Amino acid sequence: MSHAAVAADAASSAANISAAVTIDGSAKTSRIRVRPAARGGKYLGHDAADPNNLSALIALQDPRTSKIVAYGFAQAPTPQSAGPEQLMSPVSRSQPFPSDEHSVEVQLQVPVQSPSQLRLLVFGPLKHPEQARLVQTDINLLPGVDIGMGPETPEGMVIEIPGLCISNVSAQWQTSQLNCTAEITMMCGCPIHDQPGWFWPDTDFSIQLVTHMQSGAQHSYLMAYDKTKGTVSTFTGSWASQARKGDRIRQVWVYAIQPKLGNLGKFRVFPPLPTSPELPPEVREIVKSRGKKLRS
Helix, strand or coil, rough: CHHHHHHHHHHHHHHHHHCCCCCCCCCCCCCCCCEEECCCCCEEHHHCCCCCCCEEEEEEECCCCCCCEEEEECCCHHHHHHHHHHHHCCCCCCCCCCCEEECCEEEEEEEECCEECCCCCECCCCCCCHHHHECCCCCEEECCCCCCCCCCCCCCCEEEECCCCEEEEEEECCEEEEEEEEEEEECCCCCCCCCCCCCCCCHCCCEEEEEEECCCCCEEEEEEEEECCCCCCEEEEEEEECCCCCCEEEEEEEEEECCCCCEEEEEEEEEECCCCCCCCHHHHHHHHHHHHHHHC
16 A cells, blocks of 8 residues: 555545534645654664554544544555665754655645644554554644645654564573563664664663562563674573562563663563553554455
């Protein structure tokens, strides 16, 4: 599905429930281009996408009724979807993020009769929905005024998703010797490396296995970057248990911390968490139906 198809699908969604932002037939269509990005990383491109090449859900919600008035899924079919090379170059806060014709985006349109405040929702990465975040921000829409749609302002509105993505976790905690291995990436899926000059060096991150005990004590075990050949963006460790004899483990977590950008990640190893995070009911149903919608 092309960007245009996503926009058309979003427009169709808006038309079905346009009364949420329209008082009468005098409404004018307002369009908005949105690009989801990882805090400190790239756009949510192919490395953040599910098997259908969808990396994020973008939706507009009427805050008065909580109804979704338009939505679309970000298509990320190629590595270029994550943005141009200069995206990681320093940029003034008064300048837009670089983008090109391959950069991931969603175009939404809604009929607006008078200046309106809507809630913009961004949920991703869809490659790891159990690790995805829902970011919300309220924006103003003016009748007939577009955001990021003109040839001189193609960058659109970039919404950052904070956090770190934790996956492929393997852990042993039931004996006196603990061990854990986990893959840690930016929310865009970009890997952490130990090579000089890399955007996301392993020294910027603190990865820990943390046990919460029945006594209320917590024990942290620092994981190290795995330099094994062929291993990518992985941290590992093995330790003797710090727990007092007879103090049982209540929960086991992996924590990921990037102090300089305030990015945090969490993964509960034991007991396992539900595979889907808490979402507003309508958003949850839209996310669940994304594969069916593409096949229909």
